[in-house]
Amino acid sequence: MLIQPCGPKIRLSSTETPPFFKELMLNKTNPTERDKAMLTATVEHSANTTAGETPLTDGFHLVIDALKANDIDTIFGLVGIPITDLARLAQAEGMRFIGFRHEQHAGNAAAIAGYMTQKPGICLTVSAPGFLNGLTALANATTNCFPMILISGSSEREIVDLQQGDYEEMDQLNAAKPYAKASYRINKAEDIAIGVARAIRAAVSGRPGGVYLDLPAQLLGQSIPALKGKESLFRVIDAAPKQIPAADTVMRAIDVLKSAKRPLILLGKGAAYAQADQEIKDLVEKSGIPYLPMSMAKGLLPDTHPQCASAARSFVLSEADTVMLIGARLNWLLAHGKGKTWGNHLKKFIQIDIAPTEIDSNVPIAAPVIGDVGSCVNELLKQIASVPKPSPEWLSAIKEKTDKNIAKMEETLSKNPSPMNFHSALRVIRDVVKANPEVNIVNEGANTLDYARSIVNMYKPRKRFDSGTWGIMGIGMGYAIGAAVVSKQPVIAIEGDSAFGFSGMELETICRYNLPIITVVFNNNGVYRGTDVNPTGGPDVAPTVFVKNARYDKMMEAFGGVGFNATTPQELMDALNQSLTSGKPTVINAVIDETAGTESGRLTNLNPASTATKK
Numbered sequence: 001m002l003i004q005p006c007g008p009k010i011r012l013s014s015t016e017t018p019p020f021f022k023e024l025m026l027n028k029t030n031p032t033e034r035d036k037a038m039l040t041a042t043v044e045h046s047a048n049t050t051a052g053e054t055p056l057t058d059g060f061h062l063v064i065d066a067l068k069a070n071d072i073d074t075i076f077g078l079v080g081i082p083i084t085d086l087a088r089l090a091q092a093e094g095m096r097f098i099g100f101r102h103e104q105h106a107g108n109a110a111a112i113a114g115y116m117t118q119k120p121g122i123c124l125t126v127s128a129p130g131f132l133n134g135l136t137a138l139a140n141a142t143t144n145c146f147p148m149i150l151i152s153g154s155s156e157r158e159i160v161d162l163q164q165g166d167y168e169e170m171d172q173l174n175a176a177k178p179y180a181k182a183s184y185r186i187n188k189a190e191d192i193a194i195g196v197a198r199a200i201r202a203a204v205s206g207r208p209g210g211v212y213l214d215l216p217a218q219l220l221g222q223s224i225p226a227l228k229g230k231e232s233l234f235r236v237i238d239a240a241p242k243q244i245p246a247a248d249t250v251m252r253a254i255d256v257l258k259s260a261k262r263p264l265i266l267l268g269k270g271a272a273y274a275q276a277d278q279e280i281k282d283l284v285e286k287s288g289i290p291y292l293p294m295s296m297a298k299g300l301l302p303d304t305h306p307q308c309a310s311a312a313r314s315f316v317l318s319e320a321d322t323v324m325l326i327g328a329r330l331n332w333l334l335a336h337g338k339g340k341t342w343g344n345h346l347k348k349f350i351q352i353d354i355a356p357t358e359i360d361s362n363v364p365i366a367a368p369v370i371g372d373v374g375s376c377v378n379e380l381l382k383q384i385a386s387v388p389k390p391s392p393e394w395l396s397a398i399k400e401k402t403d404k405n406i407a408k409m410e411e412t413l414s415k416n417p418s419p420m421n422f423h424s425a426l427r428v429i430r431d432v433v434k435a436n437p438e439v440n441i442v443n444e445g446a447n448t449l450d451y452a453r454s455i456v457n458m459y460k461p462r463k464r465f466d467s468g469t470w471g472i473m474g475i476g477m478g479y480a481i482g483a484a485v486v487s488k489q490p491v492i493a494i495e496g497d498s499a500f501g502f503s504g505m506e507l508e509t510i511c512r513y514n515l516p517i518i519t520v521v522f523n524n525n526g527v528y529r530g531t532d533v534n535p536t537g538g539p540d541v542a543p544t545v546f547v548k549n550a551r552y553d554k555m556m557e558a559f560g561g562v563g564f565n566a567t568t569p570q571e572l573m574d575a576l577n578q579s580l581t582s583g584k585p586t587v588i589n590a591v592i593d594e595t596a597g598t599e600s601g602r603l604t605n606l607n608p609a610s611t612a613t614k615k
Ligand code: ADP
Pocket: 143, 144, 145, 206, 207, 208, 267, 268, 269, 270, 271, 273, 274, 294, 295, 296, 297, 326, 327, 328, 329, 330, 331, 333, 352, 353, 354, 355, 358, 371, 372, 373, 374, 468, 469
């Protein structure tokens, strides 16, 4: 029996291919990349093989080989018992391992990578606490329909199950279940390829989501004959198969559109995820129907497109009589499809979604079209010529509203108060993004999020990543790192000072990998604003208040990055342009008037008010 060492220490020079392998390769006239990937584990382990012994492989190698066989080339994670050698091996085998300072941010990076690429992003963590830190990101990915796989090492099953107090003891599989689309544990080395395949399929097929994959420590060390390991490896075929909508559902949707007087298309991040950019553009333009992008669908068509109704959002939501949702849910972000936001008119909804159970979740849907966005839009396109163009009255009413609101906004944006407010600072970022449309935007905060969403136009798809379905704080640096690693394009992270604090330590990660990320901290001295006072007059500041005049730029300098303190729009503009040119990790501390923000940004109404004191 061979002793199984693990990790890169046992790498074999490629010339040492064992004889039985040469035989295998000879039988292949044209070995594919996959064949080569499959061979890795065996070749590695043959290093210590002496004549006559059966070459072995182990769980470590099989996990990496199974991921590689499925074109997964990056792992976001944080090392420790029992997965340090797994991370080392991933790197030694040519994968990129991006190590974080906290698992939540590694998970967020993986999730956004999944959203951008349609390949599940991989997050690797240690057991119990590391797993739980990653679980927040997994739950957020599931909530947002992003494909990701959280792979966590776990402690000894026999001890965990009897609750005998193991190191980092936790029943992780069951803890993950309520927050994941699917959860699996692999117990045997020969099942690793199947386990990885199940995780990939679950993450990307149908409605994408987060998948948990539990790898007990003893699995990683398990050895099996190398040939058996090789034979177990495979590439998942058609992990996210097309889902063609039934013809009658398409015709029903067309009929509803035909009877519409004031139609509207609503694009959600499911539409952006689908990468059916051309089809969606054709549908919008051929139908002539005005459209509204949800925040992460901004840029699917440029926000400056003549049919974009964003500047007349309230008007079109309340006045439209027929709304076609494409990859968008009628959740709180759309006031559940009813109430004041949606006006007094009876609406007819058409909903394109891959998840049949999404239909009728909040209001009755007149025409559900179930399938993947690309296929559904394609089918609709075949019939769209039969749908009359929207009435000139509807279009001119929207144009009038849009022109008026844009003019009003321009007036507000043109002011230069001192200190800066959200508008004057965001005007600068708007102009910089217009000049550099390839830039990725990450955005979180309350006021910082709400204002940036409406002020900063996007021009390209899947370039805007924000607090999303949960309205979560803490995605900032994780998403920024994921976006920079995947796109290899610059990122501007527009961060409230509170929001930034959740992931600020990842500045070190950004510097370590020298990523072109510019973090702009909208520093107004607190959560929402910095002016609240402690009504008791005691020494503690109010719950929303931070240290006054903090210098977040100095944090970046501590790690060797570049810091700017910007107190005027011109300083902010210069800092942004310099950073984009240099490509260096940068933090810009943008000094914002501490009185400028409102409570909860535009969500003030979601704060519960006491019925006891309500007048
Ligand atoms: P937004 O927040 O932008 O409104 P949501 O996250 O609420 O978007 O909605 C996204 C919707 O898109 C989900 O209901 C999801 O099932 C759906 N979806 C995701 N991917 C696809 C796809 N490829 N085809 C069709 N629908 C999809």
